[in-house]
Amino acid sequence: MSGSAKDSILEMLTHAANKHDFSLDITLNMKGSLITGTLVSAREYFEEMSGKFEGGNDLSKAISEKLLDASKQNVEQAEDVTFIHLKNTRIYCGDSKPTPSKSEFLWRGRLDQTDGFFIGKISED
Template sequence: MESEVQKDEGLTIEQYAKAKGELEKTWRGRGIDWFLQDLARWANDMSLTFGITLHTPAGIVSGTVISHETYFKEFANQFAGPWAGESEDLVRKMITSLGEPIPANDKPDSNFQFIHLKEAQFYAPGQNPMPAKGVLWRGKISSVSSFNLGCFSPA
């Protein structure tokens, strides 16, 4: 069996899922969840947004998945805010350029290493969510130990 699942437009959904499952078996324990990478890729390719809760060594992070392009645009706007005039525009353009869409010819073999959230909140036992309003968050997929769909809300 090949070590990678090659993108083949002729694959059925069932064949693709079986090939991904076989690939997952060969990579089990290597620390990166291929399905979470696919979710990050779909957020980028299709501009999908959806609630997710991630479990990391630092704790629980919950928010809305966004594309890397959206993340860098929003980050640039927040970061450039304190500067005025030409400096603001320069800083905004510099940061926004980091989130340019991935060229189509680079996508088939690309494995996303980061996932981006907006309105992210952090949860610890017995504590209120931090911060109350939520923030932009960028995390390494390899640092996520588990996840579930939907945003966390304490009882």
Template sequence: MLDTEQLASQNDEAAKQLETHPSQDFLIEVLAALALDGLSIPVTLTVGGILVCGETVGGKEYFQKTIDGLQTAASDANTKRLIQETVGQFLVPYENSSTLRIGYIHLKNVTYHSATTKDGIPNGSDAKPMWRGRLSQIDGFHFGRFSKD
């Protein structure tokens, strides 16, 4: 369960630095923390000139779905075991989210948009991918998904 007092304490310094260009936005950090407790919020993030749209998801779900996808693509049991052992290590920090230092945000059902694309950047399939981004690399955001309407 998310320790809101601890999160508020961690973000006190970030809130004080709003005028001095903090390394990551404390509100985006809160969104990532809420996702650890299962709250999925539609967002559009600006990262290096690209719009990344999706719904927030906790790191545990992100890594489990990544493992599942890689294992589906794997051709033999040994490779599947290796995927579970290596990528599965990244699940461990999410077992106790109250002590986790949040540095990444995870999204599901992701679409990408840029100034030169009309309907989004194709990802090579009809699947809506998962996405993991460093909070300190996000230039801006808004609640809700980007829509061309």
């Protein structure tokens, strides 16, 4: 997809994740890379990100609070679907091994930058 066009099916799935805490294993094609993981709500994404900054210095705590605020705002603005959020993510570029090799990180990308998708997650197992 080019410009600001969004795939209506992917937008619907992302909206379902944001509005109804729906999750789904999915793989996205973005600019020649495959991004594979589990679709989650923006709220869950920001809450998990916030947790990664808890317990640190004052700056870390401030970042954690901002991310928690973002999670609450995204619940209120669930109708506006601009970003897609994945957890347990791996990124494949060409025939190389995925980055990271363990799929334990969170990923956020623009929905209008997605070239295609399929239901299911690429597994190394």
